[in-house]
Amino acid sequence: MNQQNPAESPRPRPLAEDQALVERVRKGDTLAWRTLYERYSQPVFRFVSALGVPLEEREDAAQDVFVAIYRGLKSFRGEAQLSTWIYRIAARHASHLGRRRRMRSFLSLLPWQEAEPEPEPQPDPAEKASELRLLDRLLAKLSPKKRMVLVLFEIEGLGVNEIAQVMGCPPNTVWSRLRHARAELVRAARRITR
């Protein structure tokens, strides 16, 4: 797993470049908007996938995230990294979708429901590796908050301070969740490989 201390060594990010990009998008520059999409769509797709948004909902989720990004750029003040701010929007949206899925599965247990059963989640044809699917299954065993911390730290490579900004909690809470999430993930993996 990620052995570095990302709180001390955040990845270098072109702050001024992002600010300039935001300014251009605000002015309606379509090329800048496309550049922003090209730069951040891959992380957004990867992030919502790792947070358990099923394949059939991923496009809509990514669309909603980018619409929210576009709308929010007007009030983006550059107090946080653009990437942190985008992760925050994506995290909020993925959490919302997660709550909706849990509500749906709860409602489907009620006796009055005569609706068709929900279709089985489709495997992503772009992801051939069964290991990644197994990892997704293991991540699904974590609580939403622990999963998000682990994904942001281990997969997205964010530092603890950045994760704290994304999740709106103190860095110590992030460390604590990360420690528990790692332990739970290893335990779950061990149970499967036993």
Next chain:
Amino acid sequence: MKSPTQRTDDTERWLSETIEAARRRIGDEVARRRVWARVEGLPAGQDRPLRRARALALPALTGALVAIGVVAILRMVPATRPTHAPVVSKRAPSATASVSQPRTDAARVVSPGASAAPVRTGRGEKARVALVGGVGVELDADSVLSWDAERRPLVERGQARFQVPHQAPGTRFAVSAGPYVITVVGTKFHVGVGDDRVSVDVDEGVVEVWRGARSVRLVEGDSWAGPMRGLAPPAVEHRPSLAGAFSRRTSSLADSPAPVENGPASMELTDARSAIREGRPEDALAMLSHCAKGGGPAAENAAYEMGRVLRDGLHRPRAAVAAWGAYRTRFPSGLLRAEADLSILETLAKLGDKAAALTEAEAFLARYPNSERRDEVAKLAARVRGAP
């Protein structure tokens, strides 16, 4: 047999490697392009996606809660009445009253027990009808709302505006109008039934208008009208066009023949993807082919995806290569150009067409010297060169 320590090491090593693979996970490029097709117009003021997303989020929860309450009540009352039994309040028209923002008026409320009868409005009279499931109907003057044989609301005559909360997964709300059935997941739309035609205007969300096995899908801002009789058979069963005139209210070309617009075309792409998942590659290809004839990003995506369907769904790799070739000719600087190049290269390599594959690989490496997939292509080229 492995010791517990050895097993722990193996597990953690596996986790490290898999997480590393997850960091490098590259999503479906075409899915990213499809999303781009939907959001690229935002700087130009096309904010439809947000309004749709917002419109559906809250009603999803409220609709579910309303449905729980209503169904709980229905369970206690043995019902012989229609599924969408109405509670009706009528009001006289006023100069300030608006259909889209009706006044609350409980002047004449018909109890659910008497609701199997059609709801009629006379001249200058309007009615609000509350159906089971939180569906609201505003019936315009000189209109009739009743129920068909399958207990669906039926607009017999006149104008009705429906407001449908987001439906539970797998369920759809349906309205009959003449020979058509309009199905929705959660939306606001308007149905008009005249002597010789039926019209549908969509204010929010998505609706489908069905006649037999044929359907047309309408998104927010779309208007559609179809004849009551004499429907001309479409060339393709799933072709998203009935005989009606398909137009966009905001377009200055409202009366011109069915252009392929971004909104419906995007939906067509989604339909094509569903067809692929459901194992109907021929249908998917027909939809993509139709969509590709239009313009904009949706047409570009469709032109590329035709190749995928031909290769993976219909197992016609040569035709797939030709389709991607056509894509390159039409969109030489397209967003999916690199994907098309790679797809052609991979397919030619699988076909064993060594010379053509090498030519493609060299062209790719020259064209994209900084591509993140450069190593992948170089390896593929080396493999092709080494093949007997």
